Amino acid sequence: MGARGTAVLSPRALGRALLGRQLLLDRADLGVAAATEHLFGLNAQDPELPYLALWNRLERFAIEDLTVAIENGVLVRSTMMRATQHLMSAADFRLIRPVLAPLLRRVQRNAFGGRTAGVDLDALVTDAAGLLTDGAALTRPELGRALASTRPDTDPNALGWTVQYLLPVVHPAPSGTWGNRGATPFAAFPGVPESATAEDVGEMVRRYLAAFGPATVADARSWSGVGGLREVFERLRPELRTYTDESGRELFDLPDRELPPAELPVPVRLLPEFDATLLAHADRTRVMTEEIRRQVCQGAAVAATVLVDGTVAATWTKDRTGALTVVPLRPIATADRAAIEAEALRLLAFAAPGVDHTVHFHW
Known part of the structure; x- marks a missing residue:
C-alpha cells in the first residue's frame, strides 16, 4: 500500500x-x-x-x-x-x-x-x-x-x-x-x-x-x-x-x-526528434535546463538531441550524404565529444549504410 x-x-x-x-x-x-x-x-x-x-x-x-x-x-x-x-x-x-x-x-x-x-x-x-x-x-x-x-x-x-x-x-x-x-x-x-x-x-x-x-x-x-x-x-x-x-x-x-x-554514470545517447524522454513531463528539468528547452522546443518542433551525463547537451541533424552535425548547447568535455562522435558514427552506420560517414561539431 x-x-x-x-x-x-x-x-x-x-x-x-x-x-x-x-x-x-x-x-x-x-x-x-x-x-x-x-x-x-x-x-x-x-x-x-x-x-x-x-x-x-x-x-x-x-x-x-x-x-x-x-x-x-x-x-x-x-x-x-x-x-x-x-x-x-x-x-x-x-x-x-x-x-x-x-x-x-x-x-x-x-x-x-x-x-x-x-x-x-x-x-x-x-x-x-x-x-x-x-x-x-x-x-x-x-x-x-x-x-x-x-x-x-x-x-x-x-x-x-x-x-x-x-x-x-x-x-x-x-x-x-x-x-x-x-x-x-x-x-x-x-x-x-x-x-x-x-x-x-x-x-x-x-x-x-x-x-x-x-x-x-x-x-x-x-x-x-x-x-x-x-x-x-x-x-x-x-x-x-x-x-x-x-x-x-x-x-x-x-x-x-x-x-x-x-x-x-550514463552513456551518451542521440535521441530522435520528439522523443518521449523530452516530452513526457510538464517539468522537463530532469532532462534539460529551461534555457536549453527553449532552444530544443520551438513552436511545434522538438529537435533531435544529444544526452551527455543524462541531460541534453546538444542537438543533431543528419543529411542523406552520411554526414551528421552536432550543435552543442553547453560546454562539452573532450572525452564526451569523443563519445558523441563514436555514437554518431554507430547511428549513421545503422541509418545510412553503404556511404562514407562524417561527424561535424558546429560550435
Whole structure:
C-alpha cells in the first residue's frame, strides 16, 4: 500500500529514473513489440522516429524488425497522445484510444468545428466506418471527398480530418515504415470500445508511471493531453508510492519500482526528434535546463538531441550524404565529444549504410 513519501528527489535523481524506465541506461534485450509496450508508445510523426528510438534502446535491432511488426499489425500507428502520431501495440491502442476520445473530440471541435457546423458528426463517423470496411484503406483526401459527395457544400478536408479525430483509425503499412512518406491511408481498427472505464484510465496512469515515473499529476496530463487526472491519482493513491521534488511538488510512482543512484554514470545517447524522454513531463528539468528547452522546443518542433551525463547537451541533424552535425548547447568535455562522435558514427552506420560517414561539431 502506498503512503505519503518524505524523500525529496533532485532533478538528477528523477533524470536517472527516467533514463532507466526509457531503456536509455543500458540497451535492452527485447523484441520490438515488447519494447514498444514497455515504453508505452513511440512518437511517429515521421516514419524514421520510432526506428531511431528503438535503435537507441535495444541491443539487437534491425530496420526490418520494426517494419515487419507494423506490416503484421502487431504495432499500429494512429493519432494518440496529445493528438499526435504515435506507434503502439494493438492491445495498447485498444486500451488508450477510448481514454483519449474526449481529448480528440475537443481537438476536432477547436480545429474544425466551424467548418463542420451543421454536419451530423455521428452520421459522418458511421458513413466513414462503412467506407473503411473489409480492409479498405483510403487516404484522408479520398475519404473526405467520398464523404462530401453526399454532403453538398461541405469542406472535404475538414471531413477527412474530423474522421481522423472521431473514429479509431490506423495508418496501415507501408505508411509509417522506414523511408515511406507521402499520403497517409486510413483503415478501420475493430474492437475499440466507444468509451473508457475508470479502470481503463487508472491503467493508463499505471502504465505511464511504469514508463516515465516518478511523476506529478501535471506531468501525466502533459504527456497524454487528458484532463481530470487528479481524481484518478487520488483514487490510486493507496496503491502508489509518493515522493517530493525540490520545488515541493508531489510525485507518484509504482510501489515496486526502485530508483537508480543519482550519480550513476550514463552513456551518451542521440535521441530522435520528439522523443518521449523530452516530452513526457510538464517539468522537463530532469532532462534539460529551461534555457536549453527553449532552444530544443520551438513552436511545434522538438529537435533531435544529444544526452551527455543524462541531460541534453546538444542537438543533431543528419543529411542523406552520411554526414551528421552536432550543435552543442553547453560546454562539452573532450572525452564526451569523443563519445558523441563514436555514437554518431554507430547511428549513421545503422541509418545510412553503404556511404562514407562524417561527424561535424558546429560550435
